[in-house]
Amino acid sequence: MVKKGLLERLNAGEVVIGDGGFVFELEKRGYVKAGPWTPEACVEFPEAVKGLHREFLRSGSDVMQTFTFYASDDKLNNRGNQAGVKFTCRQVNDAACRLAREVANEGDALVAGGISQTPTYLSGLGKQKTQAEFKRQVDVFVENKVDFLIAEYYEHIEEMEWAIESLIESGLPVCASMCIGPEGDLHGVSAGECAVRMARAGADVVGVNCHFDPFVSLDAMALMKKALDAAGIKVYLMVQPLGIWTPDAKKQGFIDLPEFPFGLEPRIMTRWDMHRYARQAYDMGIRYIGGCCKIQSYHIRAVAEELQKERGKMPASHDKHDMWGGGLMLHTKPWVRARANREYWENLNPSSGRPYSAALSKPDEWGVTQGHQDLRQHAESTTNDEIKSTTCKYKK
Amino acid sequence: MVKKGLLERLNAGEVVIGDGGFVFELEKRGYVKAGPWTPEACVEFPEAVKGLHREFLRSGSDVMQTFTFYASDDKLNNRGNQAGVKFTCRQVNDAACRLAREVANEGDALVAGGISQTPTYLSGLGKQKTQAEFKRQVDVFVENKVDFLIAEYYEHIEEMEWAIESLIESGLPVCASMCIGPEGDLHGVSAGECAVRMARAGADVVGVNCHFDPFVSLDAMALMKKALDAAGIKVYLMVQPLGIWTPDAKKQGFIDLPEFPFGLEPRIMTRWDMHRYARQAYDMGIRYIGGCCKIQSYHIRAVAEELQKERGKMPASHDKHDMWGGGLMLHTKPWVRARANREYWENLNPSSGRPYSAALSKPDEWGVTQGHQDLRQHAESTTNDEIKSTTCKYKK
Amino acid sequence: MVKKGLLERLNAGEVVIGDGGFVFELEKRGYVKAGPWTPEACVEFPEAVKGLHREFLRSGSDVMQTFTFYASDDKLNNRGNQAGVKFTCRQVNDAACRLAREVANEGDALVAGGISQTPTYLSGLGKQKTQAEFKRQVDVFVENKVDFLIAEYYEHIEEMEWAIESLIESGLPVCASMCIGPEGDLHGVSAGECAVRMARAGADVVGVNCHFDPFVSLDAMALMKKALDAAGIKVYLMVQPLGIWTPDAKKQGFIDLPEFPFGLEPRIMTRWDMHRYARQAYDMGIRYIGGCCKIQSYHIRAVAEELQKERGKMPASHDKHDMWGGGLMLHTKPWVRARANREYWENLNPSSGRPYSAALSKPDEWGVTQGHQDLRQHAESTTNDEIKSTTCKYKK
C-alpha cells in the first residue's frame, strides 16, 4: 500500500506529527558524544538508533527523520572530531536513511532527510563551497528515496536560502526551519522576514526548530505567520521546539545558557506542558508539529494524545498511558490514586527540588557569529590556549 | 571463562556498580504503564528491555537486575491491572531472566533476581501468603541460574525479614534494601534497627533503594552503618537511590510528593550530582553503588567515571564522553568550548527555567500504611467513588 | 538665606534627589489605612509624618513632597472612607504643607505640592469636574507657598494633561509623572507619546513614578527620552519608582500582582539595587531621581551615596552608614567583618528564604479602566455582593 506523501497529507488538512530529539537522547544513552554531536552512531550502533526511531513511531510520529544532524563532511572533521576519519559522510547518511526507512515501514510514517547548517558557511567560505556540502547529503537522500527533505537548524537566513536552493533541485517536497526565536536570525533579520524569504526561496513548509522552548518558539511562529499573511504568501507552517524551558534565553537560544549542555535537567518539560503546546500550535494553524532536542517520545505521545480528536486516532504507545494520569487509578497508594484526573495535572506547578538554584540564568551573550574567526572550521583539535585567549576577550 | 560472583568481588574489595531504573525510563519510552508499573514489557517488548540493559552495561553496571519489579501474581492482578490476565507471573519472570542474562553475557556483568514488596503483605494477609508470592518468583530465578538475589523496595522491616527468609533458601547470595530514608520504616522502626534486622535475618548486603535522593539516602545509610557498627555486625552495604532531588520528601518518600509521578522532571539530577554521590558513598565504605527510579545510564556512567581509579577501568560508553565536559572542546561555539572544564561544571547551580514554580513541595502525608483498608489488594479496578470517598477523609 | 529653586538647580546641572514613599511606610507604622490610602495622618499624627519627612531629609532628599496623595475631596469620601467625613480636603492639604515646610527648613530642601489622579476622572465625569478637584488642592498649595508642584500617579495621559493645565495656572514650576511602564498608559497611548504630550502641555519636568520597579521604570524612561528627542523637545526628566521588584507586572503595574498590597515583602529592594538604579538613571541623563511606594529612607541614602561625587556631598545620615558595608569592620563576628567590601555586596544575589514560593507571579489582568462602571466613585461602602458579582465576571 502506498503511503500518502507529506503534501497530500497537509493538503488534506491533516496534522503531521514530527519526531523528537536524537542527539541529546542518544548522548544520555551512551551512543553520541556531546560537543561534536555528530551522528556516526547510525553506523556504530544501528539498533540503538532504530530503537529510538521506534519509540517515536509508537508515540505518534508521522515522520522518521534521518539521524543526519551535523552529518556534513566539514562537521564530521571539525576541531578534532574523529567521526569523519572513521566514516565518510556518505556512509553515515546512507546508514541513517536505511534505519529510518526500516522503522517507517513498521507503520504509516514517512522518511525525511535532514540537512543542517555547516561549518563551511560559518567559516565564511561562500555559497559554492557551502552548497557542495549540502549536495553530498542530498545525493544520498535521493538515492535512498526519502519522502521529503528538511533543511533545519539554520541560524542565518542567507545559508538557509542557499540550502533551499540546493534541496529543491531534488524535486522532493522541502521543509525549512530555522533555529531562531522572536528576535530573528543572527544577522539581525527578523523572524517574519526569514519566513517570507524561506517561502520565496521555494520551501513548501516553513517554521522554526530547536534553540527555544515550545512557547517562545510559538511566539516566533506568530511573527512568521503575521509576516507571511502580510506578504500574501500561502505556505504550510511547522514547529519543532526544544523539550526544555528557555524563558531566559536571548537571541542565541539554549546553547547560550550557562546550563548548556550538561545542566539542563531542571528545565525538562512535563507531558502536561506538551499538551498546552500542541493545543496552541494547532490553534495557530500550524500543521507540522514536532520536537527537537530534549523532546522524548513521551512528549510526542502527549502531542498525539492532545490532538487525538483532530487526527482521529491514538498513538500505539497510548496502550501504556491513560489520558490525564488515568493509569494512577491502578496505583497501590490511595493518595496517588487521587491524582488520577486532569484538573490535578493541569494545575500542577512542579517544584524544582533545588532550593539553592535560581529560576532563571543570564546567557553568555558573546555575540560572535558567521564570519568571526572564532567560529572557523578546522580539522585539528581546539587547544587549551585557544580557549583561554578566547575567553579573556569576552570576560565581563 | 567463569565470572567472579558477587561476594567474591566484594570480598576482594571491589566496587560493584548497580544499574539504574527501568519502570520510569520504559514508561517514558512507551513500554510500561505508570500506575501499576508492572514489568510485562519483558514479554511484550523484549528488545526494548534488552536495549535498556545494554545501556547500563555499557555505562559500567556490574549487575543486570532482572526487570521483575512488582512481578508477583498479586500485583499483576491488582486494581484492574490486566498484566496478570495476559501473562502469568512465571512467564514474566522467566523472560526477564533471559533478557538480563543475554545482555550480561555481552560483558562481565552478573544477573540478579529482584523481588519487591507485595500487595499481599499490605493487605494484611499474613506471613504464609506473603512468602508464597515470593516463592513463585524465587523458583523461577533458581531455574534460570541467576547469580544472586535482591530483596528491594520494602517499606516494612517485617515483610523484608519474611522475604530474606524466603530468599536464603535458594542458597544464593542475598542483598536486602529497603525503600526508606532517615526516618525509618513505615511502622516506625528506625533505619538503624532495620539494618541490624536485615543482617540478622541473613542478608549478605544491606542498604536502601528508591524513594529518596542520593544524599538523603546516604543520610539513611549513615544511620544504618552506625547501628551495624554498634551491634558489632559485619555486612556489606549497598545504596541505589532515586535520580531526582527529594529534599522535601518526608517519611514516605517521593511517591508522597505532589509531583509524583508525572511532574518530577525539574528534580532530575545532573551527571555532576552523581559524581558527588559516588564519591560520598565510596568514602562511607559502601561498595555496592547503583541507582533506582529516574537513574538513567548516563547517571551510572558518571558513577563509573568518578570511581575510575578505584575500579581500575572506564565504562565502555566513556568512549562517547570525555571527563568533566571535555567533549565541548569540539563544539562549534567558542563560549561553549570555554565550558570544557571541571571547575565550571562542579560549581554550576542549574536554574530551573520555571519562574512560576517553587523550590520545594509539601508532601501529602496521608500516613496510611500496612493493614489499612485503603491499601488492600483487589483484582477489580478502583472506582471513581472509591477515590472520592478516600480523598474526602484526608482533605485538609 | 534663600534656597535655589527647582529649575535653578536643574538649569545648573545639579541632581535633585526626591523622597520615598509615605503611604506604605506609614501604613506599616500604623498611621495610614491600606485600601483608601488617604493622608489624613497629616492631621491625626503630625509628628509621625514629620518623622518620616525628616528621615528622607537626612538621607539626602532635596524635596519634601507634601503628603497629599489621594487627598482630593472625591477620594477622601470614596467607597466608605471616613476621612472626608472627619476632615476636609483643605484641612488635610494645609496640614501637609505645614509639616513638609517645617522639615524642609531643617535643611536645604524644597517643598513640592503633590496632586494625584482622581476618582472623578475614573468615573468619567469630565474635564470640568476633574479640574475642580485639582483646583481645590492647588489653591491650598499656593497659599502655603510651596516651591513647585508635582502632578504624579496618573494612569491616563488625558487626565494628566488636564492636571498640568490646572497646575501651570499657579505660575509655579510643574513636574509631571505618570504611573506607567514601557507599555504606556491605560488607554493605549505609548510611553513616548505620553512624554511628548506632558511636555507640550507645559510641564517643566516629565517622567514616571510608582507602579514599577526601578529598572522597568528606566525602560519606560528610555522610551520617553527617545520620543522627546525625536520630537526635538527639551525638558527635564524625572523618575520615582517603587522600592520593590516587579519584573512580572504587566501594564497595570504592582497593584495587579497577587501580592498587592499585603504580600510584597519578598520583593523589597536592597540598598545595593538602589546603587545600580541611581547610576543608570544618572547615566541616562535623568536629573530628578527619587522614589515612590516602598522606597524607604535607606534606599534614598543609597542613591545619594552613589551620586556623591556628582553632587559633591554626602547625606546627613551617612554618618551612620559607611560605604559598601564598611561598618561591618566593627562587627563582633570575624566572618561578618569579612563582608565589609564592595565586591561582596555587588555580587550578592539574596536568597528568598521561602522555598515554597515561586520567583514570579501572574498578574490579575482584569483590564478594566477609566469609564468602566466598576471604577466609579461612590461615597457609600463597597458591599460584599458587589465584590462577589464583580469577581464572577472576571473569574478565569
Added chain:
Amino acid sequence: MVKKGLLERLNAGEVVIGDGGFVFELEKRGYVKAGPWTPEACVEFPEAVKGLHREFLRSGSDVMQTFTFYASDDKLNNRGNQAGVKFTCRQVNDAACRLAREVANEGDALVAGGISQTPTYLSGLGKQKTQAEFKRQVDVFVENKVDFLIAEYYEHIEEMEWAIESLIESGLPVCASMCIGPEGDLHGVSAGECAVRMARAGADVVGVNCHFDPFVSLDAMALMKKALDAAGIKVYLMVQPLGIWTPDAKKQGFIDLPEFPFGLEPRIMTRWDMHRYARQAYDMGIRYIGGCCKIQSYHIRAVAEELQKERGKMPASHDKHDMWGGGLMLHTKPWVRARANREYWENLNPSSGRPYSAALSKPDEWGVTQGHQDLRQHAESTTNDEIKSTTCKYKK
C-alpha cells in the same frame, strides 16, 4: 493608676505582647550604624527612638524595652566604635530608660531593662569582669525604676547564668532569653538544657529571641518546654524571634547567612506569617510573645490582632487596619477589592520577584566562638590585614 506588673499579668493568665526590633529599623531610618549596632541614638536622636517605641505601643506591645542592646561599656568601645568615646554607658542607658518610660506612660505598657551578651565574655575574661559589665547597666535600670529586666541575646548558657545571677540581685522580675535555635548554644549545650539552667539560675520567664525565624524559634521552644516538663520545672515561657525567614540558618543563626545584614529584604515576613506564629506560640502555652530584629510594628499588630479574643482587646493602630485585608473594600480597583478576605491572604505564597535568586543560602559556618582570638574585644579598629588573614583561614 498603678499598672499590673509582669508577673501579676502572667499569673493572671494574660498574654504579654513584647515589642519588635530597634537596631535594624533605626538603621534603615538613619539613626543606628550597622556593624557596631550600638544604641547611642537614645542620646543623639531621642525623638526617633520615642517614635519607634510609640509605634509598638500603638500596635499592642505591653512592654517598652529600653533601647540598650549592646550598651555595655566594652561594646561601645569595640573595634573602632566611637560610641563609647562620645557617650558613657551610663548616659546611654539612662536616656534609654527615660524614653521607654515616657512612651509607656502613654498607655498601659511596662518598661523592661534589657541586657545583652558582652565582648568581655567572648574575649574569655572571666566571670568577674563580665558581671561588672552587667552591673553597670543594672544599676541604671534600678535607679530608673524599670518594671522588670530581660537578659536577652546570649549565645552561651554560661554567660547567661552569670547574667541572671547579676540581674536577680536587683529584686526585679527577670526574663532570660537566648539567641539560640533547636541546635542549642554555641558550646554545644542543648536547647532543653539551656532552658532548665536558666530556670534554675532564677529566671521567672525563659525562652529564645533573635537569630531565627518565628517557626524555627518555636521548634527550639518546643525542646525547651519538653525539657522543663521533664525536669518538673514551672516557669513562664517567652519567644521574641526575627521578622525574617531563616529555614537555612544553622547553629549560628541569621548572622551566618550570606545576606546578613544588608541583603535580608527578600526574607521579611508578611503580616500573615505573624498570624500563624502568634497562634502557634499561644497554643504551645507561651505567654510572652514578641519580636526581635526585623520585627516591625505592623508585625506586632498582627500578633495582637490574632490574639484579640484571648486578650479581650484590639491594639490602638487597629483603627488603621481592618482584619484580613478588609480595608481593601475601599480600594479603587475592583480586582484589589476582591482580595479583601481571609482565605485570599492565608493561602498566598508570595513570589520573590527575583528570578535570579535561589530560595535558600548556605551559611558561612566558620564555627569560631567564645575564647577564640578572632572574637576578642579591642578598642582599636579592625584592620584590612586582619580581615584578609582571617578570611584566608576559613576560605573553603
